[in-house]
Amino acid sequence: MKKLKCYQDQCYDYLDLIKTRFNYLRKYTPSLLESLKFKSIKSAEPLLKALETIRELNDSGKRKIPDGSPLDFVPKRWQKHVFDDEGNINRQYYEMVALTELKNHIHSGDVWVEGSRLHKDFEEYLVSKDDWELVKVKGTKLAANISFDKYIQERIETLNAKIQWISKNIDKIESINIEKQKIHVERLQADTPEESRKFSLSLYNMLPRVKLTDLLMEVAKWTGFHELSHKSTT
Structure with missing residues (x-):
């Protein structure tokens, strides 16, 4: 369903405004694309090629999307933003639609992340070919x-x-x-003993109360992620 709002025969889409968030995304998307390795089924290959194009632009410092870059992954709704009236590709919208489609394809399972336990290849959930051949040969039940x-x-x-x-x-x-x-x-009743619930609450009460901003700053010091974000924007 398209999220459009119309007023006096003029329709507005939130994609008209999403461009303003591009600089915010650039604080971490280069590190994300550099750190994670993606694989896909054949139909999603144009998307992975687009991500590779964005990686190369990040490494080279160039801004213009090169001619011949993959475009098959761009949904119809995004096309009026990705292409201008002269047919040129808008770098900002091109990158944002690639990241949006990456999220959608990971959720659908068409794209998976190497080394991930949550977003892994669907084939890894099945019996491997080697195990299957062993079952057929030995008759393992x-x-x-x-x-x-x-x-x-x-x-x-x-x-x-x-x-x-x-x-x-x-x-x-x-x-x-x-x-x-x-x-x-009848509806199933919770079988957690009342003593366990009270004990759980007492443990939570023992935890120190901290501000979310203080926690984020502490995690940033542990991971150094804020330094990577700073480097990607300079």
């Missing part, structure tokens, strides 16, 4: 049957068995009842 027909039949039989058990014992189950031919399941 997996948690699920490798035959779909057999697996789905086992699931159906298990489901039917549980439904039959519930039907026979419905009167003995306190959390489930049937009223007017409808099944009602």
Whole structure:
């Protein structure tokens, strides 16, 4: 859904104003692109090429987006901002749309971050090819049957068995009842003991109260991140 606001036949988009935040983003985006390595599926390759173009501009100090730079990743909504009336590419909007699409593609799984545990390649969640070949050779049993027909039949039989058990014992189950031919399941109650909750609160009360600004300044001293941000803008 487009976030447009219209007044007297004139429509306004927040993208018209986002350019003002470009200098703020530049405090850390060069370090981000330099530190993280991204990989993607084939359809997202133009985006990674655009990020590489931005990295090269950061290293060289050049400002103009070179001719032939990838543009396939730019959504239609951004095009009127990325291109001016003469067809030239606006560096600021080009970089911001690349970072926005990077965020969107990471969330969808089309792009992943090397070494990340949260945003890793989807294939890493699956059984590796080497392990799969070993299973087929040695006949090692997996948690699920490798035959779909057999697996789905086992699931159906298990489901039917549980439904039959519930039907026979419905009167003995306190959390489930049937009223007017409808099944009602009681909401689960929190099982955390009251003593544990009180103990948790007492631990939080022992923590020192600090201002958020003081905490950020202390973390900045630990990491030196503020120095990297300063270097990227000079």
